[in-house]
Amino acid sequence: xxxxRNLTNKDIARYSRQIIVPNVGVGGQCKLKQSSVLIVGxxxxxxxxxxxxxxxxxxxxxxxxxxxxxxxxxHRQLLHxxxxxxxxxxxxxxxxxxxxxxxxxxxxxxxxxxxxxALDVVRKYDVVxxxxxxxxxxxxxxxxxxxSGKPLVSGSALQMEGQLTVYNHNGGxxxxxxxxxxxxxxxxxxxxxxxxxxAVPGVIGVLQALEAIKVLLGQSGTLDSRLLLFDASExxxxxxxxxxxxxxxxxxxxxxxxxxxxxxxxxxxxxxxDKDKGITLLDDKDRISAIELAKKIESDEKLxxxxxxxxxxxxxxxxxxxxxxxxxxxxxxxxxxxxxxEIKSKTENHNIPVFTICRRGNDSQKAVKLLQTxxxxxGVEIKDIKGGLHDWTRTVDSNFPIY
Amino acid sequence: MTGKxxxxxxxxxxxxxxxxxNKIKKHNVSLPKSEIPWTIEKLLVWIKDNLLAEKPExxxxxxxxxxxxxxxxxxxxxxxxxxxxYELQNNDNVMFISTLHGG
Numbered sequence: 001x002x003x004x005r006n007l008t009n010k011d012i013a014r015y016s017r018q019i020i021v022p023n024v025g026v027g028g029q030c031k032l033k034q035s036s037v038l039i040v041g042x043x044x045x046x047x048x049x050x051x052x053x054x055x056x057x058x059x060x061x062x063x064x065x066x067x068x069x070x071x072x073x074x075h076r077q078l079l080h081x082x083x084x085x086x087x088x089x090x091x092x093x094x095x096x097x098x099x100x101x102x103x104x105x106x107x108x109x110x111x112x113x114x115x116x117x118a119l120d121v122v123r124k125y126d127v128v129x130x131x132x133x134x135x136x137x138x139x140x141x142x143x144x145x146x147x148s149g150k151p152l153v154s155g156s157a158l159q160m161e162g163q164l165t166v167y168n169h170n171g172g173x174x175x176x177x178x179x180x181x182x183x184x185x186x187x188x189x190x191x192x193x194x195x196x197x198x199a200v201p202g203v204i205g206v207l208q209a210l211e212a213i214k215v216l217l218g219q220s221g222t223l224d225s226r227l228l229l230f231d232a233s234e235x236x237x238x239x240x241x242x243x244x245x246x247x248x249x250x251x252x253x254x255x256x257x258x259x260x261x262x263x264x265x266x267x268x269x270x271x272x273x274d275k276d277k278g279i280t281l282l283d284d285k286d287r288i289s290a291i292e293l294a295k296k297i298e299s300d301e302k303l304x305x306x307x308x309x310x311x312x313x314x315x316x317x318x319x320x321x322x323x324x325x326x327x328x329x330x331x332x333x334x335x336x337x338x339x340x341x342e343i344k345s346k347t348e349n350h351n352i353p354v355f356t357i358c359r360r361g362n363d364s365q366k367a368v369k370l371l372q373t374x375x376x377x378x379g380v381e382i383k384d385i386k387g388g389l390h391d392w393t394r395t396v397d398s399n400f401p402i403y
Numbered sequence: 404m405t406g407k408x409x410x411x412x413x414x415x416x417x418x419x420x421x422x423x424x425n426k427i428k429k430h431n432v433s434l435p436k437s438e439i440p441w442t443i444e445k446l447l448v449w450i451k452d453n454l455l456a457e458k459p460e461x462x463x464x465x466x467x468x469x470x471x472x473x474x475x476x477x478x479x480x481x482x483x484x485x486x487x488x489y490e491l492q493n494n495d496n497v498m499f500i501s502t503l504h505g506g
Contacts, residue, residue, distance in 0.1 A: 045506040133506040156503035161418060163503050179502065183471025187461055189419060191505040201506060227473075229417065229500065240475050240498075243482040332457055 006030040015057050028217045029057060035216045036060040038125035040113060040141055042089040043067075044076040044196060045131035045155050048205030049212070051079065054097045056213055060105040061097070062125055065089040066112035066272075072403065076198030112272055113137060115261035118144040127212045130154040131205065133190055135182055136264040137272045142167060142175035143261055146252045151224075153211045155204040158194055162204035162230040165223055165242070166211050168252065172224030177246035177253075185270040200232050281365040286383050290391040293355065297321055302352040304343065308367040309358050317401045319357070319392070327363045330370040340374055350380035359403070361388035410434040410441055410493050414450070418501035420472060425456045434491075443474065444487035446497065462499075473500045 007029060012019070019029045037053055039046045042065040053061055067089050069080045077089075084092035090108040097106055109121060113132075122128055122144045130141050130152055138154070145152040151169035156162065168174045207228070214222050229238040251258040265271045296303055307314055307322040314324040323346070329335045347354060354371065356364040364384035371382050385391070393400040414430045421428045434441055434449065447468065451459055461469065467487060468474055474481040475498040481489060491497070 041506055043506050131506050133504065135504050138504060156506055158419065158503045158505040161503060163418065163500075178473065179471060181470035183502065184461075184464075184469065187469065187471060187501070188504055194419075194505070196505060227500075231417065238478070240478045240480070241483065242480045 006033065011057070018056065023219060024217065031216060031218075032057045032213065033059045035127070036062070036125045037127050037129060037212050037216075038062040038064070038122060039129045039131055040064045040137065041131035041133060042077070042079065042093040043073065043131060043133060044157060044191065044198065044201030045205040045208060046129070047077045047079040047093065048202045049129050049131055049155075049208040050093060050097055051100070052206050052209035053212060054101050054104055056209070057101075058104075058213075058216075060107065060125075062107040062109060062121065063090045063093050064109040064111070064113050064121065065093075066110065072192075076196065076201055078198075078202075113140060114272075115140065115263065118261060119148060122150055123148045125150065127215050128152050129208050129212055131208065132272070134272045135185075135188055135270060136268040138175060139182065139268060140261065140264045143251050143258060146174050146176075147260070151215050153208045153215065155201075155208045157201035157204050158189060158191060158196055160197055160200060160231065160233040162200050162232070164204055164207050164211070164228040164230070165226065166215065167224070169215060169222060169224040170220075171245055172226075173243055173245050174249060174252040176251050176258075177243065177249045180250065182268040185268070188270065197232065200230070203230060203232070278360070279362050279365065282368055282384060286368060287365075287386045288355065288383055289386050290388075290394075290396050293357075293385050293392075294396045302348075304346045304352060304354045306343075306354060306356050306367070306371075307358070308356050308363050313359065313403075316403055317389070319389075319400075322357060327358070327367050327370070330367060330374065336374050339371075340378075343371070343375060343380065344378070347380055350375070350378045353381040353383065355383055355385055357385040357392075358388045360390050361386050364388055409436045410491055410495070412446075412491065412494070413496045414454070415496065415498040416501075417498065418503050420462070420499045420501040423456060423458055423462050424454055430454060441491040442487060443476075443481060443489050443491065443497070446491060447487075468499065471502050473502065474498070475500065 015029050018024050019026055035058055037058055039050050039061060042063050050061055069084045069087050069089055069092050071085055073080060079093045079096040088110050090110045094106040094108050098104055118140055128145050128150050130138060132138060145168050152167040154167055155164045211223055225242045225244055227240050227242055245252055247254050250256060305322040307318055307324050308327040310326050325339060356367040358364040368382050368384045393402050411433050414432055416424050416428055447463055451463055455462060476484055477496050
């Protein structure tokens with residue numbers, strides 16, 4: 001005899017420990033089997049979130065990611081293995097998930113979500129998980145979820161902290177109700193620049209799966225109108241009360257001005273791709289290449305090479321000739337005299353040129369500008385190394401580590 | 404105790420906002436006596452003058468917190484309490500959270 005029309009004997013055996021939880025039951029397990037969840041981002045949040053959704057027996061999941069697996073992803077994006085470096089993240093994630101559950105249907109979307117495709121994708125799912133890593137995608141997903149009436153389980157993580165909220169659900173606010181204006185791009189940090197301890201997005205990603213499951217089961221107690229803050233450094237979870245849906249919200253309010261998707265890169269002043277955001281502050285005459293620097297060092301030319309990265313980055317790897325003065329130190333007026341003195345003593349009274357270097361050649365340009373101010377009227381020549389240490393590895397010494 | 408007698412507050416910063424405050428997340432502060440009640444608006448100016456270590460534009464813009472910072476009083480969104488006009492009470496806990504976007 002069939003115990004239930006929708007659950008097979010295999011299902012019952014597999015999910016029994018979950019079915020006997022009163023909050024789930026046979027009805028709940030059937031719902032999960034018939035449900036679909038879209039996960040945007042197969043990274044530090046998307047990997048643990050999809051893992052637990054698949055484990056719980058969600059029938060269909062969609063994964064969106066335009067990226068390929070890199071070595072520096074492996075410490076936190078645990079669906080990807082060493083062998084999948086260089087592979088599409090959606091493919092690598094889908095393969096890993098299907099190994100876990102052969103009944104699973106996985107839809108792979110190997111592209112960057114934007115205004116032209118987001119609604120078509122979002123509409124195909126019951127719940128959306130925002131596991132993305134940038135502001136533009138967060139606004140895009142919010143608007144797409146509001147316009148198509150989907151709950152959005154939004155998580156984020158950086159360094160030792162995580163945040164989690166369910167938007168557009170149960171009369172709670174949407175992302176725009178809370179943040180009508182995007183943050184200035186210079187205030188936004190990402191995992192590639194600021195770092196993240198792998199287990200932190202792990203915690204948040206698993207909680208995103210849990211919230212999505214509760215939303216699908218129609219349970220109360222979801223994180224709508226609330227924000228969960230996780231501070232891993234203190235092992236503290238904090239649950240704070242948020243506003244309700246804002247009647248004047250430009251997308252979910254009573255008289256919305258946003259009735260279709262907009263240009264989110266323009267709105268946020270930053271693009272979804274958080275990697276290699278090259279900036280150009282200096283003229284080419286104020287910059288030299290890594291190869292030119294190597295020649296100068298080889299020919300014993302006198303110079304002062306200032307590495308402007310953080311102390312902990314300098315500790316990872318540094319050129320032996322360099323001294324470390326972090327750019328954050330240069331930015332603080334209280335250190336100006338000290339830095340001026342150090343440069344004076346190390347340049348034989350400003351008679352030898354100064355070069356700044358950083359990881360990719362962005363901060364080194366800012367440092368040139370700062371040092372030009374700090375050392376103005378001293379007539380010292382200051383230039384930066386174009387492309388930074390990444391270019392040093394690429395063009396001079398392939399044994400120099402890249403991070 | 405009201406603003407007229409001075410106020411003790413716990414001010415907290417998280418999500419990276421603490422970087423502007425010498426990386427210190429929790430600050431126990433005593434606000435001086437004042438004839439005009441202490442509102443969040445007035446507190447922002449006080450924080451800027453007394454706690455902020457660098458880059459004021461990363462914290463305050465147009466006389467309010469910059470976009471992307473959420474303000475909580477005693478674990479509640481300041482929007483529920485009147486935002487800038489909220490009158491602070493003794494022992495209030497005011498938290499400034501910078502939104503995270505990484506994943």
